[in-house]
Amino acid sequence: MSAISPPAERIWWKQPIDKLEFTWIAIAFVWSLVMFVMMVYWHVAGGQNLSNETYKTTKEMFAAKAQAVVDKYTVRAGTAAEKEFPVVAPPAGSDIYLIGRLWDWWPIYELEKGKTYKLHLSAMDYMHGFSLQPQNINIQVHPNYDHVVKITPNQSGTYSIVCNEYCGIGHHTMVGRIYVK
Amino acid sequence: MATTYRICPRSGLQFDTDAEKLMRWNAVAGVLALLLGGIMALGVILTRWPAVHLLPADQFYLALTSHGINMLLFWIIFFEMAVLYFASSTLLHCRLATPKIAWAGFWLMAIGAIMTNVAIFQGESSVMFTSYVPMQAKPHFYLGLILFAVGALIGCFVFLGTLVVAKAEKTYEGSIPLVTFGALTAAIIAIFTIASGAVILIPTFLWSLGYIREIDTIMYRVVWWAMGHSSQQINVSAHVAIWYAGAAIVFGAKPMSEKVSRSAFLLYILFLQLASAHHLLSDPGVGSEWKVVNTSYFMYFAVLASMIHGMTIPGAIEQAQRAKGYNKGLFEWLRKAPWGNPAFSAVFLSLVGFGFLGGISGVMMGTEQLNLLIHNTIYVPGHFHATVVIGTTLAFMGLTYFLVPVLFKREVLFPGFAKLQPYLFGLSMYVVALVMMGAGTLGVSRRHWDMAFAGSGMAYEWPGAAYLMMGLTGIFGVIAIIGGAGWILQVVLSLLFGKKLDDGETRSTPIPLTLPPQTGGHAAHVATPGTMVLALVFLVSFILYYFVNWKYLSSLWGMA
């Protein structure tokens, strides 16, 4: 009988399985395990894993920390094409804070190639999406949470941060910048 | 009121008259939602096509919100209610449990769907399908969704009740049919989905009224996606059930193994819903252990199940075709398949597109680290247009060609168009899914009004290829919409003006299902080498694409 009628045999559990069907199941099972192991393996041996370091924070506290870094390490005022945002060049290894707000990424950082920074991400209002281009690394950014991501830029250049979480009518204007020297 | 039954003279199927009317109304409501969602799709696609850029930003986000909700919730869940009633009362030859309550469920869904759409079109609820807090919609936006969910939950319980009725009244012997088992899988996932939806939408509704001060954004995403993603897993189970039904109806195909197919559905029941974690892989706050266990459906057990269905359905067709004598070489059974029958071509295109485009991309996206490459890019809608549109909608369209004469008792008008429709809609959707994924690979954002960033102080310039892909998305999106609109027009005109067909016998007692006598020993076993070759082609594409993405990931900035 077909799939729209009850099985013809009262006990169908003991029917033998077709050889090719069984082979396919075995292959699919092995492939499933390989894919599972890949994720675990990358945590051990891979160079790109999203950090699990997250803290509950407040908008005020996060903004104050960002302001402190900006006050300390600003190297120049941005041009008009940089929205006149401060351009900040903190030393390698330091904590840097990036604010997502309607509709900016603030401030602009200048980083050194091959050096590691602790990038803190948080939003001031709605959720935003950190989308680093043309690398194409994408991270969700939440308000009231401080997400600490260790980043090590491996190529110099000018990078844009596009917002890719819908955040209202000006969403498409929300673009920030990171320079890597 | 006594229950009556109609025996369809064309299919031999038996319909409880109440259940039949419910199926018709749910299917029609679904098609109306599809119509509205389709009109909105036109607005969306013509805006994202860079050369056209039709709507202003506010209207674009409004259209996108409406498109998402009407397609991903209203169209498919209405249609799935019809599928649930069909798979229970019709396939089990029994009466529908509590038809009055089923009607109450239907009207709750209808009122909810209307209410949410009203809220959207009033213009202050353009919060997208996902309605992430703290962006706030009007209270009736959430209330509509809650009513719709409650109505759908009622439908699921009527389905379960009908299974109980059939068993108690002994309208069938042994186990329920495989298709009904698939529908049961869908109903179970639906109950989890809707309960999760209630857990998150009710507080959100209260928050929009001002009774709750704040909703945690990560918590919202965790629980909301238990609804948002699982609702699409209802579709997967439902359309896999329809693939089995299609193979049975068109070819009289028998499942290769009841045991294997049902076990695969069991893996869905247990693990498919964990994939809600796919949406949180690039989020802070949930740890890697949680991410790895959930995103992989425990250990890719639901992917294993899909790979099993993906082989056993064509395998069953191959067996049926070979038994009919189409035995030459590897693929005569496939060449000689009824490619002009939309019930077959839609199922076949749905299965292949779901597997190759939706399945492979879905697993890539669902890999914890690889998700960083595509999170919130237009790759994501590319993926789910392959799963929900090619997989689910196309399968539902194919089933409808079968249902118009059987359920609505009308002849399908324009049979010539019906032959072409699955190709027109399906293949253009293949292209749409591919080019969206292409653009997403280059980083283009989803839910984004203007890829040129007009008015931004620090615009980024996408590579030319990204513009090309988005242009192609526009062109083929419009073709797909024409294919979809043609289907709606054809179905509606057939229902209104198609030749009326004979009702068939109406009885006051159901004819119980009887099993054919045991033949002793199994029918001659037929091997399925053709299907195996196709499956291996799939596997090779899968493996290559999977590792190409790892290779690309390894070239990026270091992250720890």
Next chain:
Amino acid sequence: MADQEERVPVMQQVLDNPFLLLFLGITVPTVLYIVWGVMEVANIAVAR
């Protein structure tokens, strides 16, 4: 009809029991996904 007398295997009984399946299908994702996930979010440390 010896077949009619034979006991139905346990796994087939499980697959024939919709309410057991319903229970499993709700419990597994509720525990692994929702409860575990919500606990992780609830236990996030506060920034100093």
